[in-house]
Amino acid sequence: MAGQGSSQESKARPGQRRMAQWTRDYARLPGIPDEYIGPDGVPRAAWSRFFDAFAALSPADIERRFASADRHLREAGVTYRAPGETADRLWPLSHLPLIIDEADWQQLTTAIAQRAQLFEMVLRDLYGDGRLVADGAVPAAAIAGSNEYLRAVCGVKPPGNRYLHFYAADVGRGPDGRWWVLNDRTQAPSGAGYALENRLVLSRAFSSLYKSMNVERVAPFFEAFRDSLRASADRDEPRIGLLTPGAFSETYFEHATLARYLGFLLVEGDDLAVSGDRIHIRTVAGLKRLDVLLRRVDSNFLDPLELDASSHLGVPGLIDVLRKSGVVVANMPGSGVLEARALLGFLPSLCRRLLGETLIMPHIATWWCGQKAAREEVLSRLEDFAIEGAYGRAVPGFSSHGPVLAGELEPAERDRLRQAITDRGIDYVGQELVRLSTTPVWEQGRITPRPFVLRVFAAATPSGWTILPGGFCRIAEQADARAVSMGDGARAADVWVVSDKAVSSATLLPGADAVRIRRIAGVVPSRAADNLFWLGRYLERAEATLRLIRALGTSTRDPAKGTSTGASTGASTALHSVERIQRILVTWGATSQATRANPAKVIAEALQSEEKFGSALSLVRSAQRTATSLRERLSPDAWQIITEMVDRLALQVDDDDSIVSAAELTLQELAGLAGLAQENMNRAAGWRFFDMGRRAERAINTARFARQFAYDEAGEEDLDMLLTLVDCQITYRSRYLVGPALAPVRDLAVLDPYNPRSVAFQVATLNDHIAALPSLKEHGLIERPQRLAVALQATLTTAEAAALDVKTLFALEQDLLNLADAIGLHYFPHGPNASRPEKLTGLA
Numbered sequence: 001m002a003g004q005g006s007s008q009e010s011k012a013r014p015g016q017r018r019m020a021q022w023t024r025d026y027a028r029l030p031g032i033p034d035e036y037i038g039p040d041g042v043p044r045a046a047w048s049r050f051f052d053a054f055a056a057l058s059p060a061d062i063e064r065r066f067a068s069a070d071r072h073l074r075e076a077g078v079t080y081r082a083p084g085e086t087a088d089r090l091w092p093l094s095h096l097p098l099i100i101d102e103a104d105w106q107q108l109t110t111a112i113a114q115r116a117q118l119f120e121m122v123l124r125d126l127y128g129d130g131r132l133v134a135d136g137a138v139p140a141a142a143i144a145g146s147n148e149y150l151r152a153v154c155g156v157k158p159p160g161n162r163y164l165h166f167y168a169a170d171v172g173r174g175p176d177g178r179w180w181v182l183n184d185r186t187q188a189p190s191g192a193g194y195a196l197e198n199r200l201v202l203s204r205a206f207s208s209l210y211k212s213m214n215v216e217r218v219a220p221f222f223e224a225f226r227d228s229l230r231a232s233a234d235r236d237e238p239r240i241g242l243l244t245p246g247a248f249s250e251t252y253f254e255h256a257t258l259a260r261y262l263g264f265l266l267v268e269g270d271d272l273a274v275s276g277d278r279i280h281i282r283t284v285a286g287l288k289r290l291d292v293l294l295r296r297v298d299s300n301f302l303d304p305l306e307l308d309a310s311s312h313l314g315v316p317g318l319i320d321v322l323r324k325s326g327v328v329v330a331n332m333p334g335s336g337v338l339e340a341r342a343l344l345g346f347l348p349s350l351c352r353r354l355l356g357e358t359l360i361m362p363h364i365a366t367w368w369c370g371q372k373a374a375r376e377e378v379l380s381r382l383e384d385f386a387i388e389g390a391y392g393r394a395v396p397g398f399s400s401h402g403p404v405l406a407g408e409l410e411p412a413e414r415d416r417l418r419q420a421i422t423d424r425g426i427d428y429v430g431q432e433l434v435r436l437s438t439t440p441v442w443e444q445g446r447i448t449p450r451p452f453v454l455r456v457f458a459a460a461t462p463s464g465w466t467i468l469p470g471g472f473c474r475i476a477e478q479a480d481a482r483a484v485s486m487g488d489g490a491r492a493a494d495v496w497v498v499s500d501k502a503v504s505s506a507t508l509l510p511g512a513d514a515v516r517i518r519r520i521a522g523v524v525p526s527r528a529a530d531n532l533f534w535l536g537r538y539l540e541r542a543e544a545t546l547r548l549i550r551a552l553g554t555s556t557r558d559p560a561k562g563t564s565t566g567a568s569t570g571a572s573t574a575l576h577s578v579e580r581i582q583r584i585l586v587t588w589g590a591t592s593q594a595t596r597a598n599p600a601k602v603i604a605e606a607l608q609s610e611e612k613f614g615s616a617l618s619l620v621r622s623a624q625r626t627a628t629s630l631r632e633r634l635s636p637d638a639w640q641i642i643t644e645m646v647d648r649l650a651l652q653v654d655d656d657d658s659i660v661s662a663a664e665l666t667l668q669e670l671a672g673l674a675g676l677a678q679e680n681m682n683r684a685a686g687w688r689f690f691d692m693g694r695r696a697e698r699a700i701n702t703a704r705f706a707r708q709f710a711y712d713e714a715g716e717e718d719l720d721m722l723l724t725l726v727d728c729q730i731t732y733r734s735r736y737l738v739g740p741a742l743a744p745v746r747d748l749a750v751l752d753p754y755n756p757r758s759v760a761f762q763v764a765t766l767n768d769h770i771a772a773l774p775s776l777k778e779h780g781l782i783e784r785p786q787r788l789a790v791a792l793q794a795t796l797t798t799a800e801a802a803a804l805d806v807k808t809l810f811a812l813e814q815d816l817l818n819l820a821d822a823i824g825l826h827y828f829p830h831g832p833n834a835s836r837p838e839k840l841t842g843l844a
Contacts, residue, residue, distance in 0.1 A: 536693025
């Protein structure tokens, strides 16, 4: 026992020494509240518990866990896009959480719930009776000056009887150590999905530490929010959609994460249509009623008929549907008016008037320059203020997207700002300069303080407001930051609300008897089906290109494979197989090299060219972009494979062997992705469209290969190349005990219904998929895609290999292209056809 105790003591001592060293080296900023070190200079109890356990880990173990977290972020494709950028960035997660103890958190949640309820009541008045403005409690200019005040919504009673379903506040500790509100988010608060992803990553990296700290779970919050939205609809099993601006949105990953986690349909404006007094989703089975819309699109862009006419993000007629109580929208359009900083100074009096309470949590001292006294106060000591826009983040007349620090401006610019406030003070607010509180971050093997902003989320439920235990934390890179923006190089952190007692584990999985069993496939929006179809096509097209690259590269390494055998009559007049491959690659836009160019240059460009749309790299990137729009439908494994393919092909290689190896490894990953789709994707309409895209593209490519290499005068070399390109060498040699002959090769590649690589097999599979899809018309006649597929299958069934000359193969290729186009036009309508005015089967 003594030996055991000594061993444990010796193990603990390095951790204790590290903990003591970290505490001594922690350069707490003077006069700034800190989450780790309390006002008395002693580490807070919750942080001490965390660092005691953290310090017990060896430096190598710490780095391994950090690397594991970073690897998960890369493999899962957790990204964001900074304002003004077109490329995604990897999510910058801090390796240490922000820790808040239970007592401190309880004070914060009480204040956030009060603030959310206050805003709900203010919205009811602003868009209802209007007593606050009529009685002078709020100046009319403070409301009407905001472009988020929507006159079209005035007098509209919100379906579900609530304006604000989801609210968030950005908070930080003020100089007195209390929490202060920095910003209110009532439009369409973002960050909850990233908070969820932060939790998944960090709880895996430090699983034992996470459990020992008794961290409050986040699942009950999302469950309550989901149940609240479901209860707001007017039928028992509503259909809920999350409206996103699309894949180019700065926070699209978060939209997909929330939709997948909550079980909502991720939809864009083009996916929705007004029919009667309801909103419907355009699906491959026709229009399907949508009951609740959780929006992530700003109010002004929701309806081009009544709001911003230039918007392509919204749904024409949505406001009229709201008037008729045809859909619940969370949050109600126009709720963003409460984000105006011009209103901050009036909140304490509004709280006393509407709730009969004192506002629990103060906000940064704010002076709206639309009032004379406030304007004169700001102008009298302008250098002491941060100037912000009264109704938006940008300051009118200045290029900065954030606040303007008047004290740091050049004299001429400061005079210009002073004159602008004097001329039109209604557009400006002055805010007190308050430094943010700090939290520990890990940098170069030590902990150091950095300012942070915590976004706290509240969801409305029938029993009141519920608060997400944790939130979305943003950490500044600079120690003296006074404003935090993800576009300015900040990182995020998980937020742990810790308890002294064990917390109950919760999940979104209901009890065994709580849900009625169903086996319906669910709806697939036409846009999602379109993307799935093209994802399949891009991947199959990339595979065909890689097979050409591998065949060409193999020929350059084995000269015997690159010379004609002269075995066939007329072979001397035919193009060399290598030249034929090069010609296909030129035609496909994979290379611009001449037909007789150096094959090494051809395969290098066809594999990795950034400019050529038909290169393997460009095709896989196209697949990745398409997959980005399907994040809520793809498994993490599928996304990881696609990401790894892009990374591999983007890694420049010089020698032929490396190029061929890269092509071979990518082909293996494509095969793995195909197997994943075959074994893991539910056999619903979404899988069918993905497989239809692959089958259509494979049929087209195989027909093209057959036309190029199985022409009437084709020699053994050309036929052997065709068998290689369509992966039928083993099948042919096991079936025929002779070298490649024209008729058997044609039959195997084009007509054999049992060969999974043949054209006939692809057409038969397409026919089965189309027959299983719902009919969109009620006339009972066979529809065009199926008519073309049936005709093609009949042609291939009755054809003879000897009759498959180049002209016939070219006609077959064109018929296959027409079939692919017909599928797109029929199931993915765009433009005038998108409305589908005819009554559709399955209209719900």
